[in-house]
Amino acid sequence: MARDGTTQGGADGGAAGGGAPDEHTVTALVAAAGAAPSMFNAQPWRFRYLRDAVTLQLRAALDRTLPHADPHGRALHLGCGAALFNLRVAAAGAGWEPVVTLLPDPFDPRLLATVRLAAAVSPDLELARLRPAIPERHSSRQPFRDELVPEPVRAALRRAAELEGAELHFPSAWHVRAILELVRDAEGRDRDTPARAEERERWTRDADAARTATDGLLAEALGPRLGYGGFPLRDATARRSAFAAGDPTPYEEEPQLALLGTGEDRPADWLRAGQAMERVLLLATGYGLSTGLTTQVLEWSELRWPVRDPESGMGQVQMVIRLGYGPPVPRSPRRPVDQILEIV
Template sequence: MPVHAIDEKTVTALVEDAAAAPSMHNAQPWEFRFLRDDGTFHVRADLDRAMPRTDPATRALHLGCAAALFNLRVAAAHAGWTPVTELLPDPSDPRLLAVVRLTGQAPAEDDLAPLHPAIRRRHTSRQPFSDEVVPDAIKDGLSAAALLEGARLAFPDMWHIQTLLDSVRDAEGRDAHDPAAVEELRHWVRVGTQERGTAGDGVPDYAFGPLKRYGGAPVRDFAGRQPLPGRETVVFESAPQLAVLGTRDDRPRDWLVAGQAMERVLLQATLDGLATSLTSQALEWPEVRWITRDPESAMGFVQMVMRLGYGPSGPATPRRPVDEVLTID
């Protein structure tokens, strides 16, 4: 199929898949522009959806946009294209995060297309997971998935996990006493039938999950101090299974690498039958983020803490209409 034969319906479908990616507080801070003449997508950062208090360097924003970029690559490969990607192609335009050029037919050995069924099945789960241990073979496959994107995924030992959990609790306490952080979180929370029914972004109350009574699972409570009628209180897993995703350096290009690796791992985990959630609280405070790193690891910077296990998948969360995030020229 020649590039110029890509019609608007196909372009829209590709972006719908891309926009199913996770992002901090489901802010969906991305924009897509498709150029018909050369069959390229421009993936841009929407800085109007940045979070100055929680994400002042826009690291998390880059991770979310990169996850959407990875979904776009997967969707393009599934549709029969080879997506050729260039990160940060224009130093004078830092909001232009990537250019994806669709060329030819996808090679038979393509490893992206098989991930496509997981795009719409992957949802963040804030539910308790069972204590069933994830097999080493699956962990090895997830680590290999991260390596394919140029990042590293490690499964910490119990000592490091406890350090991570302590860091998350420290960050939670800081957030609770930081009015700016509380207000920023409140901006992205959708509570009540009317608010969640009209919102195309943010975290709706039905996705908060139950209130944690006991257990060590690092799950952000989006309700804060606001009581929700009918919300149950349950026991979470006592020994959460965590993975840390990291990169050698900590620059915008590394964040884009990490975000793509994060999404590849999440999609592969979904195909493997795992439930997943992301934990970033401890990475939002620079002085706390540093101690999330394992000093015995070659990983320079932790970009995301991932919780994996066997349990219910989370519900789908709202998505912005495609015409809000896509321009076709």
């Protein structure tokens, strides 16, 4: 019998014996969920576990919104969707079947999803196999090697997105160049918008703050201040002179980009896209790929539409993913589970 009086399934707190997960298992599931990526690593999620219903609620943390970079909450939903997918993976790995309902209460928009933990009759092994990749996935801003991602890997990543109701498209070389120009345009607009620069600065942690940080972007993980070659990066260190000096570092001349999109552009689509994004990222991690997320071009409505490739038929681009083979990067800070989980 577990500490809370429920039946513990197996040695890992799984569902082998039926009943409900114990508190240790629920905590581990939410810790895995909290490892998801989010804009500026704001981690805009909270979880509430309802013991009697054996259900986890995923709620938006409105005190962690980004009003200038993400005024409509699209990025918040993407990040929370990624956290939801990690929760599903961790639950499957522990022997539970995560039964998900998106946006279950139209009168409570902060309640983004519920996940009922049912005993798995037929375990989703494909989902469970992604579990080891959760702590290994890190967003990278470092230069990648000029080494092509093999087509069989690309095909597997496309399928991963499709399993979550999204589409992953690898644009042609001419369209990649067009996207890079749009990213440069967005980067210039960001620099010319003081409120956005201040927002980025607020979420960037310097060396001193990094020692105790539980959120935000670590300065040491941001990569070179400026790069040359084919890939422009968001300037998250605009006010930090320590990163303004030195020679620029070469990035890959022909970055390998993937566009992840959905047919529509509603909150439910954003949540599905976030799950698809994380499924792609975890699978890519398992293949030994480095990945990075590019969102600034999608934050300007007049730039977002031209990002889509007319040859793909994709409705709405939700994320631009950079793929390749790069060096290890530091882990991003994470909020302790007791700050994001409530058990009632």
